[in-house]
Amino acid sequence: MKARTFRRHVKESFKSLGRNSWMTVASVSSVTVTLLLVGVFFVIMMNLNSVATSIEEDVEIRVHIDVAANDEDREVLKQQIGGITQVDSIEFSPKEEELDSLIDSFGEEGQAFKLVEQENPLKDVFVVKTKNPTDTINVAKKIESFNYVSSVKYGQGTVESLFKFIDISRNVGLILIIGLLFTAMFLISNTIKITIMARRREIEIMRLVGATNSFIRWPFFLEGLWLGILGSIIPITVVSLAYYYLFDLIQSKLAANNFIKLLEFNPFVFQLSAVLVLIGALIGIWGSLMSVRKFLKV
Amino acid sequence: MSNDSQWENNIQGDNNMIEMKDVYKKYPNGVTAANGINVHIEQGEFVYVVGPSGAGKSTFIKMMYREEKATTGTIKVNGVDLSKLKNKNVPIFRRNIGVVFQDFKLLNSISVYDNVAFALEVIEEHPTTIRKRVLETLELVGLKHKARMLPTELSGGEQQRVSIARSIVNSPKVVIADEPTGNLDPETSWGIMKILEEINLRGTTVVMATHNKEIVNKNKHRVIAIEGGKIARDQQKGDYGYES
Numbered sequence: 001m002k003a004r005t006f007r008r009h010v011k012e013s014f015k016s017l018g019r020n021s022w023m024t025v026a027s028v029s030s031v032t033v034t035l036l037l038v039g040v041f042f043v044i045m046m047n048l049n050s051v052a053t054s055i056e057e058d059v060e061i062r063v064h065i066d067v068a069a070n071d072e073d074r075e076v077l078k079q080q081i082g083g084i085t086q087v088d089s090i091e092f093s094p095k096e097e098e099l100d101s102l103i104d105s106f107g108e109e110g111q112a113f114k115l116v117e118q119e120n121p122l123k124d125v126f127v128v129k130t131k132n133p134t135d136t137i138n139v140a141k142k143i144e145s146f147n148y149v150s151s152v153k154y155g156q157g158t159v160e161s162l163f164k165f166i167d168i169s170r171n172v173g174l175i176l177i178i179g180l181l182f183t184a185m186f187l188i189s190n191t192i193k194i195t196i197m198a199r200r201r202e203i204e205i206m207r208l209v210g211a212t213n214s215f216i217r218w219p220f221f222l223e224g225l226w227l228g229i230l231g232s233i234i235p236i237t238v239v240s241l242a243y244y245y246l247f248d249l250i251q252s253k254l255a256a257n258n259f260i261k262l263l264e265f266n267p268f269v270f271q272l273s274a275v276l277v278l279i280g281a282l283i284g285i286w287g288s289l290m291s292v293r294k295f296l297k298v
Numbered sequence: 299m300s301n302d303s304q305w306e307n308n309i310q311g312d313n314n315m316i317e318m319k320d321v322y323k324k325y326p327n328g329v330t331a332a333n334g335i336n337v338h339i340e341q342g343e344f345v346y347v348v349g350p351s352g353a354g355k356s357t358f359i360k361m362m363y364r365e366e367k368a369t370t371g372t373i374k375v376n377g378v379d380l381s382k383l384k385n386k387n388v389p390i391f392r393r394n395i396g397v398v399f400q401d402f403k404l405l406n407s408i409s410v411y412d413n414v415a416f417a418l419e420v421i422e423e424h425p426t427t428i429r430k431r432v433l434e435t436l437e438l439v440g441l442k443h444k445a446r447m448l449p450t451e452l453s454g455g456e457q458q459r460v461s462i463a464r465s466i467v468n469s470p471k472v473v474i475a476d477e478p479t480g481n482l483d484p485e486t487s488w489g490i491m492k493i494l495e496e497i498n499l500r501g502t503t504v505v506m507a508t509h510n511k512e513i514v515n516k517n518k519h520r521v522i523a524i525e526g527g528k529i530a531r532d533q534q535k536g537d538y539g540y541e542s
Contacts, residue, residue, distance in 0.1 A: 005422050062326050107368035205403050209464065213386065222369035 014220035020199070024227065027191045031231025031284060034184035035276050039239040041180060042272060045173040050263050054165040056133035061140050061154045063126040064091040069148035074124070080146050083130060087136040096124045122149055134163055181279065189287035203295045213296045220292045221285055228284025231275060236273045243269055304447050314374065315341045315503045316362055321371035323357055323527075327404050332368065333527035339505065340447050341471065343489035344498045347507040348538055349524035355507045358524055362505065364388050376471050385516050393421055396465030396473040400480035402457045404449040404464075410436070411445040414463045421468060435467045439493055455486030462493055472503040479510050491517060513540040
């Protein structure tokens, strides 16, 4: 295609937005409503996901080392654990450190334990993290079978149900978003179909004077693109502003719960905007091309 | 590009502009609109197509610009065998054919100038050429001074002249007009005829379906009468031959 033909298509697509102004408003509104829903959902989903991820990342395996083990045995055990492919990091925490952190966790009252520091009842610990949190249970079971392992703790019971819960909520969110997108496509292709019914004549005349199908399609393609982009402006503005103001509010309420953190405004809102523009453009183009298709058959 | 060269090869050197051989057309609803038509129309001819309503005139005309396909038989227009023409090549075929309708088929949202320029834009002509040719053509049909107006601001006769301008702006070899004066008063109709005669004098083949007895009888040309999907009469410098 020649550059000036492309310029013509661009010009033509803008003109036709103006000429069919009511249809433009209708199509843009339906894109706007859908993207607003998708945007709100996306914010909730992504934040839930990030909370879930941070909870998962807090999951660790604590391997209590048998008191009978000497330095050499411990080194062997460390290598054995490191040999498991799913293991990401192993940190050694001597029993003195363990006692300190235990005493710390009791706060003021913990000071009473200072007395027993001479006879530390605790054991040395390897803190093991897996590459993928869901591997925790399998890795823990493997480690249990090694020599000089006194016990393995990873929050048995709680972790299993936590993972299950996270898994379900992720899938439900994904299904909802996909469902929403399909509804959006249906809505938009119907709106655009109505606009194109009104422009049947235009297409008929274009064919009559010898316009090829691709020549006819181009302005409609671009028009769909503009409709999608125009339709994403309000949702982006609304969702961004809402996130900006709600972020501080919610974050301060959640401050006590230090493991729940919302996604930072920057870059999240910019990623969100990019996603909404992209979805808007895609459904706009798709709707437009789908509806012009049936008029292009000879 | 390969399509274009194939195209060139299709065009033959003979004088036949339109050729139909044993053409039958049966619509899915059972109506037979063409019942064995054989006809030759040579380059530069002016032909009236007459006949009662529902006799198959429209189908005869529509098959020439491939709006309808023949059920059996061969149709060649400007050297192109329409039975072998692929759907995607129909637009390219139509660039060599100007079509004029009773209801003008203009785009009412754009100016007279843009309506005519449209036919050149789709074939990606150079803007300077488009400007020159559109103005020349509008001058030919006597509407240069109304180029910036919208079709709805013109009279019926003027709208038909815009439609003719659009059909001839890319210098087609043949102009097919389906009842071009059907919606116009007698005086305006003569204006349209004058333009079609002028186009014909410049060497363009004109095929015109009409119900206008006065025009056929006064501006004598070849007359093809269609009745019951067949050619009932084919007469050089013929008469209209029907009552109304």
